[in-house]
Amino acid sequence: MAIYNPPLDEMRFMLNDVFDVEKFWQANENLAHVDMDTVNMVLEEMAKLSKNVLLPLNRTGDEEGATYQGDGVVTTPAGFKDAFKQYAEAGWIGLGGDPEYGGQGFPKMVTMLTEEMVFTVNQAFALYPNLSVGATLCLLASASEEQKQLYLEKMYSGQWSGTMCLTEPHAGTDLGIIKTKATPNDDGSYNISGTKIFITGGEHDLTENIIHLVLAKTPDAPEGSKGISLFVVPKFIVNEDGSLGERNTLAAGSIEHKMGIKGSATCVMNFDNAKGWMVGEENTGLASMFVMMNYERVTMGLQGLGGTELAYQNAAAYALDRAQGRSDTQIQSPEKPADQIIHHADVRRMLLNARANAEASRCFAMYVAKQLDESKFSVDPENAKAAAARVALLTPIAKAFLTDKALEATVDCQQVFGGHGYIREWGMEQIVRDTRISQIYEGANGIQALDLLGRKISRNNGKYLENFLAEIRDFVANMKADHEIKQATLDAAETIEELTTTVLTNISTRKSEINGCAVDYLHAMGYLCYAFMFAMMVEAAHDKEGAFYANKLKLATYFVGRILPRIKAHAEMVKTGSDPIMDFDLQYFEQNIS
């Protein structure tokens, strides 16, 4: 079975050394109740649960998969039900929930670390509670007080779960063209009819009720994304006293057979005049969804981090054990016919790429989580607004860059195993298959890039970016550490600044420039963000004793010399722009199609 050693030291390094959370929390009266002693206990509990309960279900869950039994019944893999019960009863689903409705009120900087552990050991399992949390965030932000009272507590407790029903067969990225209809009834409820696909946890055997949040169009709604409303549509209608009433007219029609996350039930959901209630105002459904999207998208980044972490730990263990060939420097095991492959520089290169990615992405997710907490809990509205702007800028990077780099890292770690990496029993190929989805769902990574370059950079003329660059330069200027990461970060910031000027200029004359440059722009930005994170880690580590801290400086050196140079390639490709893409006519793409 795969090994997993929860990286609590790394997490504490983030909390204490890099982000000095106690100071941050103390300075904010809404967070002053959080203390590191409790947080340490929380992390240790999740470390145990993830390692002892969820990790052992990772491969069996992949082998068995979720199954559709016919008649709308979906079964999760053996062990998932018990594990979910333990997970729910320990209070994990409501960890970051609103205390007014039974949540525990922990900030994102804490919940993201527990989420990381769950995604590391079992990506498929993680999605069940994760979607519930997403649904509660959405209800909390947009639902009426009555709806919150009715649903939140039981969703926090895991008695009920939640889903997000957005996609339809013909409408994925483009939600403006959905067809699901909501017809008003006299009693204030609506009848919901339509088919939704790719619904994670749309049906399963883990909870007694499933609360679907469904995007649909009311009669006479405006066309496109401005005519979409959000509805809460429970599997069992909930009576006013919170007890379960009649079965609603909705059901899973089938589940998908997928490349990975096979233990997660991805359902086709058929709504046939199902009873639902509007959440928030009419025609503001997309906005309500996007409230929770920022949280979810950072969490997808964590899924990538989880895949990387598990792949790294297992690849490092394999490289320390497997003996092939001799070290280039000196024979390490003269009594044996070969040395361990950890002595080969190319094996280390793959491991270090993965580890640098894991550490930078954890730091970046924490940085974004801090802004999320600031925007949610800050007593100073100006502060909250600035943090929200930073979140808006960085969320697409947290989702797309972290998951793109995660695929690279998991593939590299699989490669360390040679032929064994391709064999199911070693578990590495599953990590690659599972991690792959994180680049696709919750807004495909290309869409994230469009969001970054289009909405977050171009539409406000680079203002969010300006502030971010100013913060980076300010941080580096005040660094006490003496390390090459400083100059490298400043250079990267300059690369991005120049690049942004170029691309904003080109946009004015090339209609497809944003679309054609967005992904490379996002990757260039991602490397800058990682450089900034390494600068923060170096500053936190440089004056402390011991190998743990010394290695932080070494990993930053590795990053500067062996990873960061890629920023220039992406910058050059963005400067080339979209012309060579759009220069082809449509027939070019048709010519090879029979």
Place this chain on the structure above:
Amino acid sequence: MAIYNPPLDEMRFMLNDVFDVEKFWQANENLAHVDMDTVNMVLEEMAKLSKNVLLPLNRTGDEEGATYQGDGVVTTPAGFKDAFKQYAEAGWIGLGGDPEYGGQGFPKMVTMLTEEMVFTVNQAFALYPNLSVGATLCLLASASEEQKQLYLEKMYSGQWSGTMCLTEPHAGTDLGIIKTKATPNDDGSYNISGTKIFITGGEHDLTENIIHLVLAKTPDAPEGSKGISLFVVPKFIVNEDGSLGERNTLAAGSIEHKMGIKGSATCVMNFDNAKGWMVGEENTGLASMFVMMNYERVTMGLQGLGGTELAYQNAAAYALDRAQGRSDTQIQSPEKPADQIIHHADVRRMLLNARANAEASRCFAMYVAKQLDESKFSVDPENAKAAAARVALLTPIAKAFLTDKALEATVDCQQVFGGHGYIREWGMEQIVRDTRISQIYEGANGIQALDLLGRKISRNNGKYLENFLAEIRDFVANMKADHEIKQATLDAAETIEELTTTVLTNISTRKSEINGCAVDYLHAMGYLCYAFMFAMMVEAAHDKEGAFYANKLKLATYFVGRILPRIKAHAEMVKTGSDPIMDFDLQYFEQNIS
């Protein structure tokens, strides 16, 4: 089902326009019998077989997989047996075989194109004939006349198949430490005992006999790779008259469950005093294997090309059909709620990356195939020697760069499908899973890189490379086309020249420099090779009429601006070198391991 339109136009562009094969063949009396009319017929026949017979078995073969029935019996997926029979009876296995033993004597420049088609439509199936071909190449180069008479004809005809038994549980990359023993008998035969793993086609139901080529150690053989001999060990011992004799004492113990190529039986083979006969001289087994390795490694590059081609064609078809959002330039389908996604520049970027990779890799494989043909058939020994040197230099690139880029391309094409790309029924995720193996087997890509930078560059002080760079510069200097690829290719050549000087200097003081820089060096070289290929394609196309040729120039422009810039990132990472890798002590990689 996946679509496939065999790219015969592209193949003819290679044969006629880029490489002017008729002239090349006419100039060489050993190849003067080959003509384009026959070759066209050959390609058209394979186009039909691959599209009509092998493609329909691709997904069913993946779903069913090869199965181990117990007692050493392995069954291939439904349809494979009939398809293999058709394949064999049409003479495809002996297409490039020696006419003296029933082969058809076609050069590699032709067989590689038929191999491409087979790998495109069904990677798992392709491996059965492919391993047979590999075994015949090995026998042809090293076996005695008697052995050739006994085995080759029936292997060419597909009555029997062949395997390569190299890897053992503890010995993959490092074959010097294998344990399989060969004990001589009085009659000149040997008793072979040991366990081999990862044996493609080690057992199956396609042929009446299976001819295993097995690496083993004779008693008192020198240690390491200098003490390895090669043996032919048939499943059924072959009588002198070619009829089948008694069952040999060898059997499949199990088959592996893998990430992909599930229709291919990957066997654990147990040899228990199995009767075998030495091939070639004692202790020269590895050298005998390497004779066929150059052919096989180019073929693995073709597997990558095949994956890319199938992924591209299906992604392009999907992008032409799927409607989401509106085009940035102008509304394309005003009567519909959305435009086809082919109008989005980012979708085109992914498609163009894949297509540029397919075309450059096909051209590169053809270029290497030409050198292979030159080295095998040339009447001028000097010519043959120079071509062999070029093959030696480029083979690791043909294997590793083509397959690394292929994974990128197939992942990109999967991404074009959004969520549907992750669902099995669409077939895209299978292409990714199947293609992934090509980076791992036949010498993992990291090992290819070591071969390039260590054996092919460093050991002869860059002399092979000098000759190659001279050819590139000479070609560009003589180009009649006016296109940015010219300067870009010269720049890339200069980058590589400088880089090589740097790395050869650093090697003298850093023991792990080759190992730590090899993969990035190989990638930088790969981009130079692709640039050279695009220069050749531009030169072949620039003075010809029609959209087909005009698009070649456009794709080269795309390559220069949107792909080639990566060469600089790899160059910079090589210049950084191995120090930041080796600066970590062993404990660093242990600290997270429980």
